[in-house]
Amino acid sequence: MQHCEANFDGLVGPTHNYAGLSFGNVASFSNASADSNPKEAAKQGLLKMKALADMGMVQGVLAPQERPDIATLRRLGFAGSDARVLEQAATQAREVFLACCSASSMWTANAATVSPSADTADGRVHFTPANLTNKFHRSLEPQVTGNILKATFANSKYFAHHAHLPDNDHFGDEGAANHTRLCSSYGHAGIEMFVYGRHAFRHDLPQPTRYPARQTFEACQAIARLHGLSDESVVYIQQNPNVIDQGVFHNDVIAVGNQNVLFYHELAFHNSEAALSELRTKFGDNPLHFVEVKSSEVGLQDAIKTYLFNTQLLTLPDGNMTIIAPTECEENSTVAAYLAELVTRDTPIKSVNYFDVKQSMRNGGGPACLRLRVALTEDELSAVNASTLMNEALFNRLNSWVDKHYRDRLSEQDLRDPQLLTESRSALDELTQILKLGSVYPFQQN
Numbered sequence: 465m466q467h468c469e470a471n472f473d474g475l476v477g478p479t480h481n482y483a484g485l486s487f488g489n490v491a492s493f494s495n496a497s498a499d500s501n502p503k504e505a506a507k508q509g510l511l512k513m514k515a516l517a518d519m520g521m522v523q524g525v526l527a528p529q530e531r532p533d534i535a536t537l538r539r540l541g542f543a544g545s546d547a548r549v550l551e552q553a554a555t556q557a558r559e560v561f562l563a564c565c566s567a568s569s570m571w572t573a574n575a576a577t578v579s580p581s582a583d584t585a586d587g588r589v590h591f592t593p594a595n596l597t598n599k600f601h602r603s604l605e606p607q608v609t610g611n612i613l614k615a616t617f618a619n620s621k622y623f624a625h626h627a628h629l630p631d632n633d634h635f636g637d638e639g640a641a642n643h644t645r646l647c648s649s650y651g652h653a654g655i656e657m658f659v660y661g662r663h664a665f666r667h668d669l670p671q672p673t674r675y676p677a678r679q680t681f682e683a684c685q686a687i688a689r690l691h692g693l694s695d696e697s698v699v700y701i702q703q704n705p706n707v708i709d710q711g712v713f714h715n716d717v718i719a720v721g722n723q724n725v726l727f728y729h730e731l732a733f734h735n736s737e738a739a740l741s742e743l744r745t746k747f748g749d750n751p752l753h754f755v756e757v758k759s760s761e762v763g764l765q766d767a768i769k770t771y772l773f774n775t776q777l778l779t780l781p782d783g784n785m786t787i788i789a790p791t792e793c794e795e796n797s798t799v800a801a802y803l804a805e806l807v808t809r810d811t812p813i814k815s816v817n818y819f820d821v822k823q824s825m826r827n828g829g830g831p832a833c834l835r836l837r838v839a840l841t842e843d844e845l846s847a848v849n850a851s852t853l854m855n856e857a858l859f860n861r862l863n864s865w866v867d868k869h870y871r872d873r874l875s876e877q878d879l880r881d882p883q884l885l886t887e888s889r890s891a892l893d894e895l896t897q898i899l900k901l902g903s904v905y906p907f908q909q910n
């Protein structure tokens with residue numbers, strides 16, 4: 465193996481809950497206030513990670529964030545003991561309190577945008593944490609995300625870490641969920657496709673009217689500049705504003721790409737034909753497969769409900785591609801039939817594997833949301849913090865850690881329990897030792 469694409473999944477945090485925080489994300493809204501099961505959620509995630517490692521993939525783990533976020537609540541004027549901060553916030557500002565309890569960092573597709581060394585001017589792997597400005601609960605993530613990424617990819621000979629973009633909706637950036645890299649092989653320079661929802665400084669151009677466009681064109685351009693990408697290797701595509709208005713809040717809800725395959729719904733892009741033809745031209749002479757799903761094959765609502773496109777498209781060690789899909793796809797007869805037929809066609813996609821990630825799906829996060837892709841050379845891989853790489857020992861260790869620290873039921877009322885804060889902090893303190901991250905959390909730095 466000279467090059468690989470590693471998947472770094474977010475470990476679900478001990479406060480995983482359903483608070484209806486994401487306007488425009490239909491699943492998040494429709495499960496608001498349901499009870500959650502953080503233990504089951506974390507274990508569903510670990511099972512997926514272990515299964516991918518067993519398939520011969522390089523699989524890593526990214527630590528969750530410290531929640532409830534007491535530091536932010538204090539910044540917002542709540543004072544006294546930690547218990548008092550929680551109580552006051554829960555009573556006086558329920559929505560703010562709930563936002564500060566979210567375990568949303570589990571969706572590491574939104575942690576950062578990553579450009580592999582084959583694409584960048586200085587030949588290093590570049591990381592820019594996403595600022596996630598559009599949702600308050602998610603805007604609390606980038607600082608600690610940066611700490612965790614630096615502790616995971618520490619060697620500056622191979623890895624370059626940028627600050628997140630300015631915290632303003634003009635530079636709204638949702639990370640890899642709106643970024644796809646196409647290439648003929650992981651080690652060769654690829655085409656980085658940035659998908660945005662609107663132009664921040666142009667009100668005359670199309671944009672959604674019902675739900676927010678979280679990612680701007682200007683943010684995409686800034687990332688391409690920071691990462692040292694050449695104009696010839698970048699394509700900017702606008703997401704179809706109408707599909708954002710129907711609940712497609714990130715591009716990875718309607719398209720997924722890997723190597724020379726782009727799998728997408730026909731309604732995914734604005735000016736689709738021009739965008740795809742630019743992709744084809746820049747990709748060059750090597751074969752490129754556009755697998756377009758028509759509305760007549762799978763309707764938009766079925767695609768959103770089942771997360772057909774929030775699937776992982778992986779190249780297995782034997783060179784064939786497999787789709788990692790949520791069980792919701794298997795349970796929907798139209799989507800299941802589509803996938804069964806897809807693997808018989810003349811494309812690199814030859815199999816489908818279904819995983820139960822329902823705890824995450826209820827908040828609008830499928831298999832693809834749960835992972836950050838990092839294409840690496842062999843030398844870069846050996847410079848990665850080895851304690852974060854999944855294997856039998858780490859899988860067993862993290863399962864026991866979850867058993868020791870996680871609850872199997874959380875309601876809104878439980879979130880204000882000061883004991884949950886204590887449990888979360890001792891869990892995370894132990895986790896930073898297991899993953900050898902050092903002190904990445906504010907509570908460890910006081």
Ligand SMILES: NCCC[C@H](NC(=O)CCC(=O)O)C(=O)O
Nearest residue numbers: 482483484485486489492568833
């Ligand atoms: N890539 C998938 C992200 C899902 C995430 N959901 C949430 O934050 C829901 C949290 C809640 O409602 O409790 C989001 O919308 O950004």
